[in-house]
Amino acid sequence: MSDQTESSVLISIVTPCFNEEDNVSELVERIGTALAPFPKYDYEHIFIDNASTDRTVERIKLIAQTNPKIKLIVNTRNFGHIRSPVHAIMQARGAAIITMASDLQDPPELLGAFLKQWEAGYKIAVGVKPKSRETFLMTLVRRTYYRTIGRISDVKLIPDFTGFGLYDRSVIDEIRKIGDPYPYFRGLISELGFEYATIPFEQPRRLRGITKNNFYTLYDLAMLGITSHSKVPVRLAAMAGFLLALLSLGVSITYLLLKLMFWDYFTVGTAPILISVFFFAAVQLFFIGIIGEYVLSIHSQVMKRPLVVEKERINFERESITLTKLEPPCGYV
Known part of the structure; x- marks a missing residue:
């Protein structure tokens, strides 16, 4: 006191x-x-x-x-x-x-x-x-x-x-x-x-x-709490990118080997390709959004309003x- x-x-x-x-x-x-x-x-x-x-x-x-x-x-x-x-x-x-x-x-x-x-x-x-x-x-x-x-x-x-x-x-x-x-x-x-x-x-x-309080105000508060006191989301983005790159490389090598071994009748079709494209695009957008939240936090600090x-x-x-x-x-x- x-x-x-x-x-x-x-x-x-x-x-x-x-x-x-x-x-x-x-x-x-x-x-x-x-x-x-x-x-x-x-x-x-x-x-x-x-x-x-x-x-x-x-x-x-x-x-x-x-x-x-x-x-x-x-x-x-x-x-x-x-x-x-x-x-x-x-x-x-x-x-x-x-x-x-x-x-x-x-x-x-x-x-x-x-x-x-x-x-x-x-x-x-x-x-x-x-x-x-x-x-x-x-x-x-x-x-x-x-x-x-x-x-x-x-x-x-x-x-x-x-x-x-x-x-x-x-x-x-x-x-x-x-x-x-x-x-x-x-x-x-x-x-x-x-x-x-x-x-x-x-x-x-x-x-x-x-x-x-509405969805936006609660979301704003939640993101502020995360970006102010945690580096985990950004670190997860980096690790997820690394793991997905390894996964993509593994799938590509596997596909190449199977195609060389079974050239005449091995086909994958368009469905797996489309699913993979949309999946990786969604992951990229999600982590771009996470990084964007950190950028917005930095922007608020720089503005000094x-x-x-x-x-x-x-x-x-x-x-x-x-x-x-x-x-x-x-x-x-």
Whole structure:
């Protein structure tokens, strides 16, 4: 923990949101209830809105009028579910930062458990969801992805971890130094190597609204995790190319020998040739796609675009429209 007096320790809670008008009010209430037993902590709750098209911004502004702890950043457009949360984290001033979703599937009731683990000396305390009340298919897909990337990753990733958790200021400062313009936050936490505590929970079913994740966003997140923390796919492409070349050479030699031995009546026909051509073409396209994902990852790093561009701020000491830059850490309050 930081060297602040117990009566003035500030905790920052960061919540990204997009079209969550039905959930933000209950989220604020449940967070206040969860932190009430910890009077030695003050807190700020930073919402960052990705240009919602419903009344999410309006409702947060209404809450912020009577509750100065509630702060709001509104983006000029939807910058995605990867860049926007990290920008908000960089604006947080607390000695510890807690990240959680706005759909109430990250239970605010776990905040007390996070704080207790932080007080015990852990720099990181995260929620993991070995069980979920999502549909069976979605649960199976997520679990398969987590297990697969955990096996091929260069570092040991936290199983069933979605980003929901508490991070000491020193952890956030290290992420700031990295300056990744398109960060895979879950992987960065493992990459840094800080000792962490896990708090298991059963993820509840979404009660209101619909999920904003679609196939593309889930695919984007999956590929980002793989390209950021594993060389295995590229190595597999190289090894597969070598093995297929040996296989092709072996088939060619076998065909030549059989043709020389049985010249008059040995024929293969067009079907095996067509099947082989399409098979090798499919393998080539697959691995070209894999390499393309790595190239896209490099491209994102080279572009060095800001995480987001802000439209407005509410309840911050200095309200301004800013470009996100990973500047030196701001001080505690």
